[in-house]
Amino acid sequence: MSPVEVVIWSMATGAIGTVVLLGLAEVAFGRTVAGLQGTAYHALALLFVFLLSGLPREIWPGLDERWLRVMQVMIGPICNTLGNYWVRGWLGAHYRDSLMEAGLRWAGWVSPFAGLACLLLPWPQQLPAAGAICLLNAALLFWLTTRGFLLGDRMAAGMVVGSGFALPAILGLYGVALRLWELPIGVQVLIALCAVLCTCCVSVMVWLRAHPHVLSRPDPESSLRHDPVTKLYSGIALVQKMIKAQRRRRRTRRDGAIVAVIVFDLDRIAEQLGPNGLNELFIAVGNRIQRQVGVVNPVGRYWDRCFVSLVETIPSPSWLRTLGLRVSSNLRRPIEVSGPNGTRVSVRPDIGVGVVHLLPGHTAVEDILHDAQRLAEAARGMRSRAATLDLATGEVVAVEEANLGPRRRGQANHVPHSTPARGAAV
Numbered sequence: 001m002s003p004v005e006v007v008i009w010s011m012a013t014g015a016i017g018t019v020v021l022l023g024l025a026e027v028a029f030g031r032t033v034a035g036l037q038g039t040a041y042h043a044l045a046l047l048f049v050f051l052l053s054g055l056p057r058e059i060w061p062g063l064d065e066r067w068l069r070v071m072q073v074m075i076g077p078i079c080n081t082l083g084n085y086w087v088r089g090w091l092g093a094h095y096r097d098s099l100m101e102a103g104l105r106w107a108g109w110v111s112p113f114a115g116l117a118c119l120l121l122p123w124p125q126q127l128p129a130a131g132a133i134c135l136l137n138a139a140l141l142f143w144l145t146t147r148g149f150l151l152g153d154r155m156a157a158g159m160v161v162g163s164g165f166a167l168p169a170i171l172g173l174y175g176v177a178l179r180l181w182e183l184p185i186g187v188q189v190l191i192a193l194c195a196v197l198c199t200c201c202v203s204v205m206v207w208l209r210a211h212p213h214v215l216s217r218p219d220p221e222s223s224l225r226h227d228p229v230t231k232l233y234s235g236i237a238l239v240q241k242m243i244k245a246q247r248r249r250r251r252t253r254r255d256g257a258i259v260a261v262i263v264f265d266l267d268r269i270a271e272q273l274g275p276n277g278l279n280e281l282f283i284a285v286g287n288r289i290q291r292q293v294g295v296v297n298p299v300g301r302y303w304d305r306c307f308v309s310l311v312e313t314i315p316s317p318s319w320l321r322t323l324g325l326r327v328s329s330n331l332r333r334p335i336e337v338s339g340p341n342g343t344r345v346s347v348r349p350d351i352g353v354g355v356v357h358l359l360p361g362h363t364a365v366e367d368i369l370h371d372a373q374r375l376a377e378a379a380r381g382m383r384s385r386a387a388t389l390d391l392a393t394g395e396v397v398a399v400e401e402a403n404l405g406p407r408r409r410g411q412a413n414h415v416p417h418s419t420p421a422r423g424a425a426v
Contacts, residue, residue, distance in 0.1 A: 001054050001055075001057070004185055005054075005185070009049070009054070009055050012053070012192035012195055013050050015200075016042065016046045016049060016196060019200060019203045020046055022203070023035065023039030023042055023203060035206065035210060037082075038086060038090075038206040040086075041082050042199055042203060044075070044078060044082055045195075045198075045199055049192075051072050052174060052176060069126065070119065072177055073118050073119055073126050073127060073130045074116075076115065077112050077115030077133055077134070078112060078115070079134070080107065080112075081109070083108075084105070084111070084137070084141070085108050087144075087159070088100070088101065090206070090209060091144070091145065091156060091159075091296065092295065093144075093148075096148065096151055096294075096312065096313040098316075099147070100144045104144060111133060111137060115133065117129075118130045127174065128174070131170070131171075131178075134170050135170055135171060138163060138166045138170050142163035142167065146160050150252075151254075151312065151313060152245060153296050155205055158205040159202065162197075162198050162201030162202045163198075165197045165198035168190070168191065172187070172188075173191060173195065175191075225237040229301070232300050235302045238298065241300075242310055242368070245310055249360045250360050250361075252360070254313045255313070255316075255317065255359060255360070256314055256358035257314050257319075257357060258308065258310060258358060258371075259309040259311065260306060260308050260369070260372035260373050261307040261308075261352070262307075262352050263282075263305045263349055264305070269347060269349075272339075272347075273337055273347070274339070276338060277340070277345065277347075280338055281349065282301070284337070285335070285349060286299060288330050289307055289309055289327060290309075292327045293309045293327070297309055297310060297312065308369065308372060311323065317357060318404045321399045321400060323355060324353055324386035324387075325384060325386055327386065328386040331349060331351045334347065335347050335348075352379035352380040352387070353379050353385055353387070354372045354378070354388070355372075355386065355387070355388040356368055356371050371389075379398075384398050386399040387399065388404075390402045391403050
């Protein structure tokens, strides 16, 4: 390597190393699993750039070429595995799309074994084969993150940009490692810049996903979009998101779900805890719902004691049962809030969960929300505290007893009702 090349790649690894250090600081203060996974991926990306750039030969001139080649061949597939696993969780693929889930999972599993298979090839073919595996995986990530954006995840746009930078960075780094031709200094600068920009884009999107309210612009209409207590979406914002989601689902022909949670007996809780304790309870309930449905699915406070979540894409109708039971069991666990005298008080919320199956039809959003609230009201009298509509009989039943098989085309998607929903903030 020439002195200029050493400077270029030292600066690139230094920039990526700075991102890793910032990630470690975020993990130390935030202590989130997603942050730890993202930082681990960035550390592997740093090692990837370091090994393929040729810097190890400059730092350790006597380095065994056989061991260096093994590390160069395996680092890419290992990055694929960890990156796919992490991006799968970041995109909420399990909640949103079975194709994203299967693609990222299987590509992650296959990559390390494909890397080991590369080591069985003749020496000149090992590194090109590993490079082809990494390029295919990067193309898959670009496609699936684009798919996530088209399915309504706005933050996936940043990951699409990061994946776009990854493609030339990977191609260029393997070209540098193979040294089949002399790359001009300007080209190497562009390759290094793409590698750094890819890492920065991914890091920024990790941070934004962990701090979603950063994107909320402080303007006069902010109070209309977010509930002042829970900081979740307001009823108006929730309806707007549902309308947009309905349009997307009519285009993609995908099933979804609406989950409504109603908290009962608020007068008793307010008398016991006071207004501050009641607000803490609302905040805790909203946070628990968000954790259960995933960060990619919006949760809002539709009216004072009713929370609604939009799960835009579900893997299958039978998943509604798992979703309803998971939300209801989590919300019925005790919540610690502040009492009137400042002491911590444990409260077990009295809740009902209604789950509505969204089909790619033209059902009005107001009717869907009304149905979800009626189901949540009915769930209060059920053992599991979660209700849905039985697809065979059209009756309101507990989710664990519902027949969630394929529905007949044109079957109504409404809960029988005769009175309007009360308190709806539409």
